[in-house]
Amino acid sequence: MNTYYKFAPNVFLAKCDEKHEKGEVIEVTTKYGKENESIVFNLIFERDGFYYYSIVRADGFNVQEWAKRRAERRREWSVSADKKSIEYSKKSNKDRDFLSLGEPIKVGHHSERRHRKAIEDAWYNMGKSVEFSDKATEHEREAEYWDKRATTINLSMPESIDFYAHKLEEAKEYHEGVKSGKYPREHSYTLTYAKKAVNEAQKNYDLAVKLWGGVISDE
Numbered sequence: 001m002n003t004y005y006k007f008a009p010n011v012f013l014a015k016c017d018e019k020h021e022k023g024e025v026i027e028v029t030t031k032y033g034k035e036n037e038s039i040v041f042n043l044i045f046e047r048d049g050f051y052y053y054s055i056v057r058a059d060g061f062n063v064q065e066w067a068k069r070r071a072e073r074r075r076e077w078s079v080s081a082d083k084k085s086i087e088y089s090k091k092s093n094k095d096r097d098f099l100s101l102g103e104p105i106k107v108g109h110h111s112e113r114r115h116r117k118a119i120e121d122a123w124y125n126m127g128k129s130v131e132f133s134d135k136a137t138e139h140e141r142e143a144e145y146w147d148k149r150a151t152t153i154n155l156s157m158p159e160s161i162d163f164y165a166h167k168l169e170e171a172k173e174y175h176e177g178v179k180s181g182k183y184p185r186e187h188s189y190t191l192t193y194a195k196k197a198v199n200e201a202q203k204n205y206d207l208a209v210k211l212w213g214g215v216i217s218d219e
Contacts, residue, residue, distance in 0.1 A: 002028045005052055008207065010063065010154045013044055013052045022214065025058055036061075041212055054211040062157055064150050064219065071146035078139035085120070085132035090096070090126035094118075158212040164205040171201040 005015040020040045025057045027035045037058035044052045056062065153163040175194040178185040185191060 002026055004028060004030060008155060009059045010156045014038060014055045063152055067146045067149035071143045074139045074143035080135045081132045081136035081139060085129045085136060086131035088125045092122050094130060155208055157189045160208040161212055164208045168201040171198040
């Protein structure tokens with residue numbers, strides 16, 4: 001059975017007890033028993049009789065699709081909460097004409113109970129309306145957050161090679177610019193941080209190439 005193995009942040013490999021070829025489609029089982037068809041990329045390492053391969057979902061599901069679905073779900077919740085807010089708002093106005101008269105509660109009168117109930121209902125329903133309105137706003141805020149995450153590229157994706165190659169070139173250009181004086185040194189550690197950024201970008205690029213480098217045949 002092939003299972004998932006966490007290799008790096010956002011990156012899970014397929015831990016396999018048999019060798020596989022690049023481009024082969026295999027089933028990988030989650031810890032919950034769900035099987036996902038996955039495409040084999042590169043053999044990353046061997047250990048204790050197991051082979052660890054970089055993989056992508058055959059159905060194209062990745063971090064971007066996951067973020068899109070999260071955004072869609074949050075937006076659905078926002079719409080639902082907004083509808084409930086409107087419903088409670090309408091309920092809170094049920095006795096508006098009576099309450100708008102501003103008459104005091106007539107203690108001991110047959111209308112006392114109805115009067116108090118109308119006030120309690122109005123306050124309760126208005127409170128629920130505000131509560132669901134706040135929920136709708138929060139869900140929409142979360143949806144916007146996941147909309148932005150839907151453009152994320154990280155090491156779990158083959159596209160990360162080009163992405164980190166660009167990041168590396170940017171980091172190198174800035175580092176050289178700081179050394180040459182093209183870019184100002186904002187503080188005494190500017191050059192050190194610039195070099196650190198180059199090292200980090202190089203590390204990510206090298207890892208992306210290790211995970212996803214090479215071409216998968218269409219045959």
